[in-house]
Amino acid sequence: DAGVIQSPRHEVTEMGQEVTLRCKPISGHNSLFWYRQTMMRGLELLIYFNNNVPIDDSGMPEDRFSAKMPNASFSTLKIQPSEPRDSAVYFCASSLSGDLEKLFFGSGTQLSVL
Amino acid sequence: KQEVTQIPAALSVPEGENLVLNCSFTDSAIYNLQWFRQDPGKGLTSLLLIQSSQREQTSGRLNASLDKSSGRSTLYIAASQPGDSATYLCAARGSGNTGKLIFGQGTTLQVKP
Numbered sequence: 001d002a003g004v005i006q007s008p009r010h011e012v013t014e015m016g017q018e019v020t021l022r023c024k025p026i027s028g029h030n031s032l033f034w035y036r037q038t039m040m041r042g043l044e045l046l047i048y049f050n051n052n053v054p055i056d057d058s059g060m061p062e063d064r065f066s067a068k069m070p071n072a073s074f075s076t077l078k079i080q081p082s083e084p085r086d087s088a089v090y091f092c093a094s095s096l097s098g099d100l101e102k103l104f105f106g107s108g109t110q111l112s113v114l
Numbered sequence: 115k116q117e118v119t120q121i122p123a124a125l126s127v128p129e130g131e132n133l134v135l136n137c138s139f140t141d142s143a144i145y146n147l148q149w150f151r152q153d154p155g156k157g158l159t160s161l162l163l164i165q166s167s168q169r170e171q172t173s174g175r176l177n178a179s180l181d182k183s184s185g186r187s188t189l190y191i192a193a194s195q196p197g198d199s200a201t202y203l204c205a206a207r208g209s210g211n212t213g214k215l216i217f218g219q220g221t222t223l224q225v226k227p
Contacts (some may be wrong), residue, residue, distance in 0.1 A: 004157075042217055042218070042219045043203070044217075059214075070194040091157055091158070100161040103160055103215065105159070106159035108155045108157050
């Protein structure tokens with residue numbers, strides 16, 4: 001298995017632009033997580049899906065952030081409009097269930113909003 | 115609200131030393147606790163997962179312990195090697211099992227040859 005695949009690896013955009021981050025979880029995993037990592041705040045959970053349904057989106061910072069999981073093999077995190085303070089590394093992770101299994105992380109998307 | 119703390123933030127040791135990384139959490143009602151490794155510019159790799167009913171887990175030179183009553187977990191690395199240099203993060207999953215992992219800020223380890 002190729003693991004959790006995220007794209008793009010790096011994204012540089014200007015303030016106000018729309019940004020879409022993509023994630024393909026490990027085949028067969030039914031839980032998917034979006035995390036954001038910054039030096040100041042560390043790793044923060046943004047949203048968590050189980051069987052394609054959003055379970056906990058309390059970590060989504062603002063209405064500018066939205067996430068979708070149209071099927072078991074794909075998820076997107078969208079920021080519209082983007083702001084400089086959104087600059088961070090965004091990680092996607094998946095697990096076999098939300099209960100006992102280990103999380104498997106993708107390599108992340110480094111987002112820079114100028 | 116669960117808070118996870120890791121001390122120290124950074125640690126430097128000579129090769130071959132045994133070392134302990136510390137993790138503390140404020141809410142003892144956890145579902146499980148997990149230790150991760152993060153290399154620069156990379157994602158996180160799960161090292162060990164300890165269920166709330168367990169006291170320790172071992173994998174090779176790594177041993178993780180869990181003491182729920184005191185709100186502490188430790189990661190013991192035996193005979194450290196330069197390849198162990200990385201940031202180590204612990205994360206606690208709440209008892210409500212919402213899937214939410216609360217991460218510590220990590221300890222950055224440097225093992226000098």
